Amino acid sequence: MVDLTLIIAGPQGGGIESAGQIALKTFVLKGYDVIGTREYHSNIMGAHSYYLMRVRERRPGAVRIPVDALLALDAESVLTHFNDVREGGFLVYDPATAKTRADQIQPMAAPLKERLKRFFAERGEKPTVEAAIKVAEERGVKPVGLPLKTLLKRVAEEAKTPPASVSKTVNTMGLAATLYLLGVEPEVVERAIALQFARKEKVVKINVIAARIAVEYVKEVYGPQSRIPDGPHRGRQRMIASGNDVVGMGKIVAGLGFLSYYPITPSSDEALYVEKHNYISVPQEAVGELGYDKLSVVTIQTEDELAAVNMAIGAALAGARASTTTSGPGFSLMNEAISLAVEAEVPLVITLWMRAGPSTGMPTRTGQQDVLHAIFSGHGDAPKIVLASGDHVEAYYDAIKAFNWAERFQVPVIHLLDKYLASTMVSLDREDLDPSPVVIDRGKLVEKPSDGYLRYEITEDGISPRARIGDAVMYITGLEHTPDGKATEDPVAREEMMFKRERKMKVVEREIPEEDKALLLGDKDSEIAIVSFGSNKPIILEALDMLREEGITARFVHVRLLSPFPGELVAEMLRGAEKIIVVEANLWGQLATLLRAYAGIKPQHSIVKINGRPFYDNELAGAIKRVLETGEERVVVSGGA
Amino acid sequence: MARSWLDYKSPAWVQWCPGCGDFGILNSIYRALAELNLDPEKLVVVGGIGCSGRTTFYVKGSNAHALHGRAIPLATGIKLARPELTVIVSAGDGDLLGIGGGHFVALGRRNVDITVLLHNNAVYGLTKGQAAPTLPAWVQTKALAHPNIHDNVNPVLLAFASGYTFIARGYAYHTNQLKELIKAAIRHRGAALVDILQPCPTYNNIMTNKWYEERIYYVDQEDPSYDPVIRTPEDYKTKMPKIMEKLMEFGDRIPLGILYWNQTKEPLEDRLEKLMPGYKAAPPGTRRISVKGKPFLHPFDVFKDRVIEVP
Numbered sequence: 001m002v003d004l005t006l007i008i009a010g011p012q013g014g015g016i017e018s019a020g021q022i023a024l025k026t027f028v029l030k031g032y033d034v035i036g037t038r039e040y041h042s043n044i045m046g047a048h049s050y051y052l053m054r055v056r057e058r059r060p061g062a063v064r065i066p067v068d069a070l071l072a073l074d075a076e077s078v079l080t081h082f083n084d085v086r087e088g089g090f091l092v093y094d095p096a097t098a099k100t101r102a103d104q105i106q107p108m109a110a111p112l113k114e115r116l117k118r119f120f121a122e123r124g125e126k127p128t129v130e131a132a133i134k135v136a137e138e139r140g141v142k143p144v145g146l147p148l149k150t151l152l153k154r155v156a157e158e159a160k161t162p163p164a165s166v167s168k169t170v171n172t173m174g175l176a177a178t179l180y181l182l183g184v185e186p187e188v189v190e191r192a193i194a195l196q197f198a199r200k201e202k203v204v205k206i207n208v209i210a211a212r213i214a215v216e217y218v219k220e221v222y223g224p225q226s227r228i229p230d231g232p233h234r235g236r237q238r239m240i241a242s243g244n245d246v247v248g249m250g251k252i253v254a255g256l257g258f259l260s261y262y263p264i265t266p267s268s269d270e271a272l273y274v275e276k277h278n279y280i281s282v283p284q285e286a287v288g289e290l291g292y293d294k295l296s297v298v299t300i301q302t303e304d305e306l307a308a309v310n311m312a313i314g315a316a317l318a319g320a321r322a323s324t325t326t327s328g329p330g331f332s333l334m335n336e337a338i339s340l341a342v343e344a345e346v347p348l349v350i351t352l353w354m355r356a357g358p359s360t361g362m363p364t365r366t367g368q369q370d371v372l373h374a375i376f377s378g379h380g381d382a383p384k385i386v387l388a389s390g391d392h393v394e395a396y397y398d399a400i401k402a403f404n405w406a407e408r409f410q411v412p413v414i415h416l417l418d419k420y421l422a423s424t425m426v427s428l429d430r431e432d433l434d435p436s437p438v439v440i441d442r443g444k445l446v447e448k449p450s451d452g453y454l455r456y457e458i459t460e461d462g463i464s465p466r467a468r469i470g471d472a473v474m475y476i477t478g479l480e481h482t483p484d485g486k487a488t489e490d491p492v493a494r495e496e497m498m499f500k501r502e503r504k505m506k507v508v509e510r511e512i513p514e515e516d517k518a519l520l521l522g523d524k525d526s527e528i529a530i531v532s533f534g535s536n537k538p539i540i541l542e543a544l545d546m547l548r549e550e551g552i553t554a555r556f557v558h559v560r561l562l563s564p565f566p567g568e569l570v571a572e573m574l575r576g577a578e579k580i581i582v583v584e585a586n587l588w589g590q591l592a593t594l595l596r597a598y599a600g601i602k603p604q605h606s607i608v609k610i611n612g613r614p615f616y617d618n619e620l621a622g623a624i625k626r627v628l629e630t631g632e633e634r635v636v637v638s639g640g641a
Numbered sequence: 642m643a644r645s646w647l648d649y650k651s652p653a654w655v656q657w658c659p660g661c662g663d664f665g666i667l668n669s670i671y672r673a674l675a676e677l678n679l680d681p682e683k684l685v686v687v688g689g690i691g692c693s694g695r696t697t698f699y700v701k702g703s704n705a706h707a708l709h710g711r712a713i714p715l716a717t718g719i720k721l722a723r724p725e726l727t728v729i730v731s732a733g734d735g736d737l738l739g740i741g742g743g744h745f746v747a748l749g750r751r752n753v754d755i756t757v758l759l760h761n762n763a764v765y766g767l768t769k770g771q772a773a774p775t776l777p778a779w780v781q782t783k784a785l786a787h788p789n790i791h792d793n794v795n796p797v798l799l800a801f802a803s804g805y806t807f808i809a810r811g812y813a814y815h816t817n818q819l820k821e822l823i824k825a826a827i828r829h830r831g832a833a834l835v836d837i838l839q840p841c842p843t844y845n846n847i848m849t850n851k852w853y854e855e856r857i858y859y860v861d862q863e864d865p866s867y868d869p870v871i872r873t874p875e876d877y878k879t880k881m882p883k884i885m886e887k888l889m890e891f892g893d894r895i896p897l898g899i900l901y902w903n904q905t906k907e908p909l910e911d912r913l914e915k916l917m918p919g920y921k922a923a924p925p926g927t928r929r930i931s932v933k934g935k936p937f938l939h940p941f942d943v944f945k946d947r948v949i950e951v952p
Contacts (some may be wrong), residue, residue, distance in 0.1 A: 004787035025949060028949055029952070032952065108757065139730035156709065195949065217686075234951050234952065236950065236951060237941060237949070237951070238948070238949050238951050239940070239941060239944075239947045239948050239952055240949060241944075241947045246945060249940040249943075251939065252938065252943070253936045253938050254930075254936065255931065256724055257722060257924075257928065257930070258718065258925045259719070276946075277943065277944060279916070279917045280938065283938070286932045289929070289932045289933065290928070290929050290937070291923065291929065292919060292922065292928060293920040293924075294917065294918065295923075296912060296917035296919060296920040296923070297925070297926070298721050298722070298925055300717075301720070302747070303743045303747040306710070306711060306714065307711075307744055307747065308714075310707065310711040310714035310715045310718065311714045311715070311718035311721075312718060313715060313718060313721065314705070314715040314716060314717060314718020314719040314720075314722070315718035315721060315722035315926065316716065316718075316722075316727070317705055317715075317718070318718070318719045318722035318723045318926035319722060319723065319927055320722040320924075320925035320926045322722070322836070322925075336708055337711070338710060340707075342707050356733060363915070394648075395939075400936070431661070433939070433940045433941065434939070435935070435936040435938065435939055435940075438935065438936055439717025439931075439935060440936060441934075442930075468723070468927065469704075469705060469726070469926075470682065470703050470723045470725075470726045470926070470928060471682060471701060472682055472703060473681050473682060475697065475698055475704050475705075476705040476706065477705070477706035478706060478707075478708060479706060486698055487695075488906060553821070601790070621670070621686070631744055
């Protein structure tokens with residue numbers, strides 16, 4: 001069974017991202033399922049970044065460290081990751097960097113320099129690349145030196161261009177060599193290169209030459225390597241997409257008409273993906289019913305998040321499926337408008353990609369710290385829907401559901417995701433994104449309102465017929481209002497409207513299907529229960545698979561709907577559980593707080609990660625075991641560089 | 642069907658103080674709309690927060706009342722979702738130039754076809770008379786503990802720098818002239834500003850009707866040759882010095898009328914149409930989004946850049 005893990009590391013701007021994508025494509029072309037995630041600094045050039053990926057016959061639900069191979073494209077990468085390679089794994093590096101000392105590396109974080117200094121001082125050594133290689137070698141890692149400068153010269157000679165023009169191929173050289181060591185034939189890598197740089201013939205040519213020269217060198221020095229077999233997923237169309245991508249796709253499939261955004265990591269890539277695909281030819285068979293053959297999505301980069309959310313509200317009022325996408329700091333700015341959307345009953349969808357806070361925090365790192373912020377956003381009694389997705393497939397369908405619910409219940413829907421999911425790419429099949437089970441539900445949208453139309457008509461279910469702005473005389477307002485939308489401070493009218501909006505939330509609780517509220521997974525009868533939400537889902541499932549092999553089983557409650565919180569359902573799922581462990585990426589214990597508040601459950605244990613990196617399945621399995629063995633209240637896991 | 646101003650009057654009680662400049666502005670809006678004969682259902686008045694924002698409720702339209710400072714973005718979202726609608730923003734100086742200043746600038750940059758009616762009385766009326774961004778330095782209106790230590794922003798100059806393509810100034814009590822300015826602003830295709838000076842008889846005891854009447858004059862009455870219209874890039878060179886002089890003038894003399902009118906720039910909706918032909922015919926607000934209640938796109942058929950043919 002093939003289960004490969006790989007780190008591609010180097011300076012930001014050094015082609016780490018494209019090397020990672022070429023690697024993913026290579027393995028998908030070879031018939032495997034992949035997951036790849038990107039760790040990077042809030043920086044454009046020079047700071048350390050890496051791509052962490054895993055390859056398997058069935059879709060890997062998590063990445064992990066240690067890895068089978070590390071491609072370290074600079075000295076900092078060696079010194080950052082030399083302990084991240086398993087025994088028997090490969091560490092590919094440039095021997096020219098051997099003498100480089102940690103303190104000579106400008107971009108390297110000062111605390112890491114200090115840790116390295118202490119680590120090597122204990123061994124009586126200086127923190128150099130060669131010392132790090134030695135440590136790895138002692139642990140059974142196989143170092144593979146790749147003299148990049150010499151090889152670059154060969155590439156330039158063969159391509160008949162000056163060396164400077166091929167300098168950007170070092171990542172490809174390193175990658176081709178590493179993949180060869182892992183048992184991938186160079187021809188597949190070359191095909192992946194051609195895909196990556198489609199239509200840029202010159203770039204493809206130079207990179208293919210670079211790949212060949214690197215592989216020849218490895219073959220010469222280290223001998224031919226054994227091949228891995230082809231994977232099971234062959235002979236069909238597949239997709240490699242990030243969380244950002246699939247959410248953008250889901251929105252467009254759902255009928256998105258308007259997307260406003262202010263650039264912020266990690267949400268911008270979703271907006272940019274939509275922007276790239278905002279003009280679509282309608283399939284011929286649909287043109288008749290739709291009445292148009294080109295679909296346009298207005299995508300606007302706004303002056304700030306206040307404009308982004310208020311524009312989306314305006315577009316939603318005018319009848320468009322409208323959304324904005326942001327992260328924690330931007331979401332903070334949107335709070336007032338969320339309250340408006342509640343009061344004015346606007347079907348607004350906000351996609352919230354959580355990153356590590358508080359404040360600007362670590363903008364490019366992951367976290368799950370905005371759960372309570374999302375639920376309690378907006379002043380006043382402002383109930384809303386908050387839905388969290390567990391993986392790419394859930395995220396895609398949830399992006400569609402968010403619009404259906406927003407329009408059906410006329411409340412803002414916050415779709416909660418995180419940086420890990422945003423920048424993690426996975427392989428997908430056509431069926432994974434099949435839109436045919438989905439309906440487009442616009443709720444009580446009125447195409448032709450009659451005279452005397454009342455936007456905020458009092459109804460039994462609290463939901464009023466909704467006409468578009470521009471189709472009837474109406475008054476939309478954030479002031480408390482009478483059924484016709486006129487401002488009022490009358491105490492009786494006020495209560496009527498408060499109760500009306502409350503009734504809608506009762507309908508939400510009743511009509512959202514159970515599987516969208518929470519899922520009971522794992523061994524449903526086990527006395528051990530894991531409770532979590534969001535992108536931890538597939539990681540926990542992997543960890544549970546690992547524990548099962550050791551005879552430990554647990555049930556797993558994956559909470560999907562965070563507001564209104566399905567307290568009774570979750571309590572039911574946890575009935576009979578003796579040990580409840582909450583897994584979440586925040587220190588406050590935000591999900592645990594919700595369990596106490598809404599399910600009347602006081603979880604005894606938590607496993608948290610707050611270093612801005614995602615959970616790894618092996619560290620999570622270890623932490624669960626530790627909780628069971630020691631009974632510790634809180635275990636903090638800290639994997640990742 | 643011809644409409645009278647009564648067709649735009651909603652039955653709501655108008656809650657402004659006696660003598661408020663807002664009455665003159667509301668009256669001018671009613672008459673401008675009637676003379677343009679706009680369908681109230683296709684008319685969108687977006688109000689800000691403050692006394693002036695209540696205009697939303699007094700005009701019969703398909704209206705929306707925004708958050709403080711956010712009338713322009715809300716109006717922009719509505720206009721871009723349904724470009725066929727007539728969208729008017731009616732908000733105060735504090736709303737548009739203080740808390741919403743960034744959006745005021747951005748509207749010019751985008752040149753969306755929206756008419757902004759700036760109710761400019763230099764104070765925050767509804768919160769009892771604090772200084773607005775248009776109150777000159779060292780003026781101490783009656784609610785202020787000390788003379789104002791902030792300088793005032795010049796709305797028409799800011800609008801020009803931001804890219805508004807129609808800039809006018811009116812006076813709330815001169816309803817005939819103001820009505821004409823509002824009509825021209827609505828007719829203009831692009832971002833239009835009417836800076837409307839108005840006394841606040843309750844809180845601005847300095848900039849009173851008398852104060853204004855001593856200063857205001859109409860540019861075209863003073864100089865019939867004054868030409869604010871830019872029809873070609875050449876016009877810039879010849880007409881801008883005079884226009885600039887008028888835009889900058891605010892003090893002992895305050896010019897009223899159409900100060901600047903640039904007819905060379907297309908509104909944002911036209912740019913979107915250029916990028917996405919068919920946008921206006923099937924705009925986001927009203928186009929159908931499903932076929933027999935289902936989505937009609939499969940990501941594998943649309944997002945080809947992510948698809949890989951595995952041999």
